[in-house]
Amino acid sequence: MGKETVLVIPARWASSRFPGKPLAVIAGKPLLRWVWEAAIRCRRVREVIVATDDRRIFETARAFGARVEMTRSDHRSGTDRMAELAERIPADFYLNLQGDEPAVDPEEIDRLILEAGSAPIVTFRRRLAPGEADNPNVTKVVCDRRGYALYFSRAAVPHVRNGAAAPPRWAHVGIYAFQADALRSFVGFPPGELEQAEGLEQLRALENGVPVIVLPTAMRSFGVDVPEDIERARAYLEEKVNQR
Secondary structure, eight states, X not given: OOOXXXXXXXXXXXXXXXXXXXXXXXXXXXXXXXXXXXXXXXTTOSEEEEEESOHHHHHHHHHTTOEEEEOOSOOSSHHHHHHHHHHHSOOSEEEXXXXXXXXXXXXXXXXXXXXXTTOSEEEEEEEOXXXXXXXXXXXXXXXXXXXXXXXEESSOOSOOOTTOOOOOOEEEEEEEEEEHHHHHHHHHSOXXXXXXXXXXXXXXXXXXXXXXXXXXXXXXXXXXXXXXXXXXXXXXXXXXXXXX
């Protein structure tokens, strides 16, 4: 019997770099709707829920047919928002899909759920593209031979010294799935020194000895972080619609 999985799309209005981002219209639809429409095509998900603390987002999402839950406004991250929902919506597995990821592939989400096994936390990695190694906005991940994360960083890791052969380099794709117990434990840990230094929430798991499996994927998901990303998203989504 498979895991009872709830997919949560955290969506907040008060982004410092792009206020109101979830409702930004791209190719005729709010960004949040593009993400939700991809999420509801996942076959291994019992339910898709938009979690927000903003009434404008709540009303818009409900109008296009989403289940929406209001959450507290003091959450530091989407994971904290998802954990609040987990307190009142029981499931075995909770998957966090950010509301600014319009290029997500539902088949890859299903594969993540299928291959998660008993790992406490599961996420994705993709091959690092040329020019991304020194970009601090692209999170890098180093894994052991079994696929468990050794470290996440904004720096160009691993460093290649004295002309040594370069190993494959990986970028982290920020889609997370948590076993229910792991989610409760994770949000109970205080942010550690590494998390605060790098500004990467996933380091909290490693600092507390929680294993994180990082599955390789060819999915070229990207986030809409600033208004300048809208044009890229529009071109991608229009091409995707035309291919159907």
